[in-house]
Amino acid sequence: xxxxxxxxxxxxxxxxxxxxxxxxxxxxxxxxxxxxxxxxxxxxxxxxxxxxxxxxxxxxxxxxxxxxxxxxxxxxxxxxxxxxxxxxxxxxxxxxxxxxxxxxxxxxxxxxxxxxxxxxxxxxxxxxxxxxxxxxxxxxxxxxxxxxxxxxxxxxxxxxxxxxxxxxxxxxxxxxxxxxxxxxxxxxxxxxxxxxxxxxxxxxxxxxxxxxxxxxxxxxxxxxxxxxxxxxxxxxxxxxxxxxxxxxxxxxxxxxxxxxxxxxxxxxxxxxxxxxxxxxxxxxxxxxxxxxxxxxxxxxxxxxxxxxxxxxxxxxxxxxxxxxxxxxxxxxxxxxxxxxxxxxxxxxxxxxxxxxxxxxxxxxxxxxxxxxxxxxxxxxxxxxxxxxxxxxxxxxxxxxxxxxxxxxxx
Amino acid sequence: xxxxxxxxxxxxxxxxxxxxxxxxxxxxxxxxxxxxxxxxxxxxxxxxxxxxxxxxxxxxxxxxxxxxxxxxxxxxxxxxxxxxxxxxxxxxxxxxxxxxxxxxxxxxxxxxxxxxxxxxxxxxxxxxxxxxxxxxxxxxxxxxxxxxxxxxxxxxxxxxxxxxxxxxxxxxxxxxxxxxxxxxxxxxxxxxxxxxxxxxxxxxxxxxxxxxxxxxxxxxxxxxxxxxxxxxxxxxxxxxxxxxxxxxxxxxxxxxxxxxxxxxxxxxxxxxxxxxxxxxxxxxxxxxxxxxxxxxxxxxxxxxxxxxxxxxxxxxxxxxxxxxxxxxxxxxxxxxxxxxxxxxxxxxxxxxxxxxxxxxxxxxxxxxxxxxxxxxxxx
Numbered sequence: 001x002x003x004x005x006x007x008x009x010x011x012x013x014x015x016x017x018x019x020x021x022x023x024x025x026x027x028x029x030x031x032x033x034x035x036x037x038x039x040x041x042x043x044x045x046x047x048x049x050x051x052x053x054x055x056x057x058x059x060x061x062x063x064x065x066x067x068x069x070x071x072x073x074x075x076x077x078x079x080x081x082x083x084x085x086x087x088x089x090x091x092x093x094x095x096x097x098x099x100x101x102x103x104x105x106x107x108x109x110x111x112x113x114x115x116x117x118x119x120x121x122x123x124x125x126x127x128x129x130x131x132x133x134x135x136x137x138x139x140x141x142x143x144x145x146x147x148x149x150x151x152x153x154x155x156x157x158x159x160x161x162x163x164x165x166x167x168x169x170x171x172x173x174x175x176x177x178x179x180x181x182x183x184x185x186x187x188x189x190x191x192x193x194x195x196x197x198x199x200x201x202x203x204x205x206x207x208x209x210x211x212x213x214x215x216x217x218x219x220x221x222x223x224x225x226x227x228x229x230x231x232x233x234x235x236x237x238x239x240x241x242x243x244x245x246x247x248x249x250x251x252x253x254x255x256x257x258x259x260x261x262x263x264x265x266x267x268x269x270x271x272x273x274x275x276x277x278x279x280x281x282x283x284x285x286x287x288x289x290x291x292x293x294x295x296x297x298x299x300x301x302x303x304x305x306x307x308x309x310x311x312x313x314x315x316x317x318x319x320x321x322x323x324x325x326x327x328x329x330x331x332x333x334x335x336x337x338x339x340x341x342x343x344x345x346x347x348x349x350x351x352x353x354x355x356x357x358x359x360x361x362x363x364x365x366x367x368x369x370x371x372x373x374x375x376x377x378x379x380x381x382x383x384x385x386x387x388x389x390x391x392x393x394x395x396x397x398x399x400x401x402x403x404x405x406x407x408x409x410x
Numbered sequence: 411x412x413x414x415x416x417x418x419x420x421x422x423x424x425x426x427x428x429x430x431x432x433x434x435x436x437x438x439x440x441x442x443x444x445x446x447x448x449x450x451x452x453x454x455x456x457x458x459x460x461x462x463x464x465x466x467x468x469x470x471x472x473x474x475x476x477x478x479x480x481x482x483x484x485x486x487x488x489x490x491x492x493x494x495x496x497x498x499x500x501x502x503x504x505x506x507x508x509x510x511x512x513x514x515x516x517x518x519x520x521x522x523x524x525x526x527x528x529x530x531x532x533x534x535x536x537x538x539x540x541x542x543x544x545x546x547x548x549x550x551x552x553x554x555x556x557x558x559x560x561x562x563x564x565x566x567x568x569x570x571x572x573x574x575x576x577x578x579x580x581x582x583x584x585x586x587x588x589x590x591x592x593x594x595x596x597x598x599x600x601x602x603x604x605x606x607x608x609x610x611x612x613x614x615x616x617x618x619x620x621x622x623x624x625x626x627x628x629x630x631x632x633x634x635x636x637x638x639x640x641x642x643x644x645x646x647x648x649x650x651x652x653x654x655x656x657x658x659x660x661x662x663x664x665x666x667x668x669x670x671x672x673x674x675x676x677x678x679x680x681x682x683x684x685x686x687x688x689x690x691x692x693x694x695x696x697x698x699x700x701x702x703x704x705x706x707x708x709x710x711x712x713x714x715x716x717x718x719x720x721x722x723x724x725x726x727x728x729x730x731x732x733x734x735x736x737x738x739x740x741x742x743x744x745x746x747x748x749x750x751x752x753x754x755x756x757x758x759x760x761x762x763x764x765x766x767x768x769x770x771x772x773x774x775x776x777x778x779x780x781x782x783x784x785x786x787x788x789x
Contacts, residue, residue, distance in 0.1 A: 086597060105502060107495045110528060112487040116736050153464045153495050157454055158488050169733040191729040
């Protein structure tokens with residue numbers, strides 16, 4: 001027993017060390033698509049449960065153009081991308097003061113890749129990511145920019161020049177992540193498909209993987225190995241493969257087809273991946289295939305990605321929000337919510353926040369054995385993006401504005 | 411709740427602080443070398459010194475802004491983005507410090523059409539942020555500007571004038587103004603609006619000629635595209651163009667036939683000569699008589715997988731089915747020789763049967779980098 005306890009401590013220490021090595025983002029930040037670890041769950045506990053243009057709206061800032069990328073919150077700054085121009089070929093990276101909403105800087109670039117997208121999407125679709133020191137902004141045009149938090153350009157890549165067929169006419173939307181100093185980028189289409197590990201410091205390619213030539217809008221996710229080391233997972237219609245973020249070396253592969261729109265979540269060593277429902281996987285360190293812990297065809301997400309908060313998973317299928325137990329995959333409760341959803345659910349404490357395509361936000365409280373709508377708000381604008389949550393505030397963007405929803409005006 | 415708008419107010423305030431002092435740049439502020447470094451970046455292999463060079467430019471005196479804009483003349487888009495963002499930072503800092511922008515130099519820069527179109531547009535936007543009327547006074551003369559974005563504003567202004575003539579019953583003036591607007595217009599949405607107005611005034615138009623769409627083709631189909639494998643299969647037209655030849659097609663013989671498109675926007679529809687087939691590939695071939703050796707852009711729209719060759723050289727192909735089509739969806743650079751140039755298009759259709767997967771067609775036009783039509787000459 002004592003031995004096991006000691007092992008557990010070592011294991012937890014490794015996990016913590018792994019987290020620190022992976023990113024320098026400050027606790028409480030929301031530094032990537034779906035926040036800490038890509039789970040959708042914030043460390044904040046006390047976000048408002050109701051809001052309007054006259055209630056709990058700390059500030060709103062003008063944006064120069066459209067975007068469905070999420071804001072990220074890093075070191076007191078809110079960073080966001082946008083696009084403008086008749087051809088969506090103006091690419092913007094903007095930084096706002098988290099507290100006041102004052103714009104601190106804006107950098108604009110010209111698209112070097114194709115700009116056509118579906119009308120609901122636009123070229124500012126992938127969410128930027130930060131390692132706490134720099135922000136990495138990828139656009140649907142496959143233009144990639146690395147800036148420090150003061151807006152100084154560190155490096156840039158025009159990936160459409162290097163991979164001229166890695167684009168599709170609906171638009172590209174995969175959001176990069178940072179792991180062990182590698183910026184992991186997925187550019188996967190019917191014509192050309194690659195995944196890249198790009199050195200965060202220099203912008204040079206560390207590794208490149210040929211990927212299935214099938215259009216894929218899912219994003220890479222971060223897992224942990226048994227020693228707490230970072231592992232990245234790449235999802236596609238051919239399966240889910242796990243790789244070393246420093247080298248791209250494949251560690252294991254789950255070869256059953258996965259969804260190409262909603263992206264899975266993870267907790268430590270376990271990946272919960274959309275695949276004809278939801279499947280829980282864990283690499284075993286011994287074989288090339290992971291162990292399947294459970295699978296449930298009742299947990300099929302539509303477009304929105306799942307949310308992992310504590311020991312619960314939340315999935316939106318059309319207008320039904322389902323809550324399931326992470327240990328078993330069994331549905332604990334389900335609730336009809338209002339509207340269609342592209343935006344993924346996020347959580348603060350036991351409150352789940354969803355924004356439908358009409359822009360109406362709903363707050364659902366997980367009361368253990370049931371979910372109940374306890375609040376919401378309508379800012380009278382359309383929200384396709386997934387919100388960010390940091391320091392008890394919700395940050396969400398429309399095509400026109402960036403909003404901070406917080407309990408009191410600061 | 412606080413509301414923040416963009417830089418406009420700050421820029422205006424900065425300008426009110428006073429005119430720029432006499433232009434005298436300290437030697438320590440010489441940005442020639444960093445501008446050269448950034449302007450030379452043309453690939454992913456960017457020098458490690460690039461970030462430092464960028465910072466040196468960004469921190470330079472804002473009176474050097476025209477030099478930065480002039481450096482954006484470079485053809486390479488990566489260099490342009492390094493330089494453009496440095497200009498952003500330079501302006502942002504100058505505004506924060508209350509330094510006026512060199513507006514006279516910016517206006518002069520806008521007038522100098524030998525500079526890069528995008529750099530001139532940036533100069534225009536900065537001028538307009540500070541002195542909107544001064545900038546907008548330049549627009550009427552921009553109807554044929556090399557910058558498509560500047561030209562667009564001038565076209566919109568002329569369209570507005572034409573509407574006013576039309577509303578006041580001045581038909582001839584309205585037609586003249588619409589014709590001038592059309593002559594300058596390069597964007598599909600503006601051309602559609604103008605065409606609708608002119609046709610409402612009983613005017614005849616040749617929009618395919620305006621855009622440079624190729625309407626006359628020789629076409630052959632159907633070849634097999636079962637399992638979407640056909641794009642990579644080199645059927646006989648990819649090696650030899652023999653308009654008299656007959657080949658084994660998917661379900662019978664495949665023969666060449668002449669086809670002329672009638673669509674305003676150059677759509678060449680394989681379904682019309684060959685029927686609404688599935689899992690097939692077809693080819694369209696034509697000759698374009700060029701008056702000189704020249705760089706051109708082939709601009710394509712296609713909802714399904716396609717490939718294009720010029721003078722036997724495969725320039726590009728793209729594998730994708732039914733995810734949308736748009737004019738100028740793809741831009742492919744090509745080099746034409748004097749005299750006849752062969753253009754070969756391959757267009758595939760997949761197995762989908764939904765009613766939104768019927769299209770087996772393409773549009774192709776020849777133009778320059780601004781989208782201005784390049785027309786063939788008579789042989």
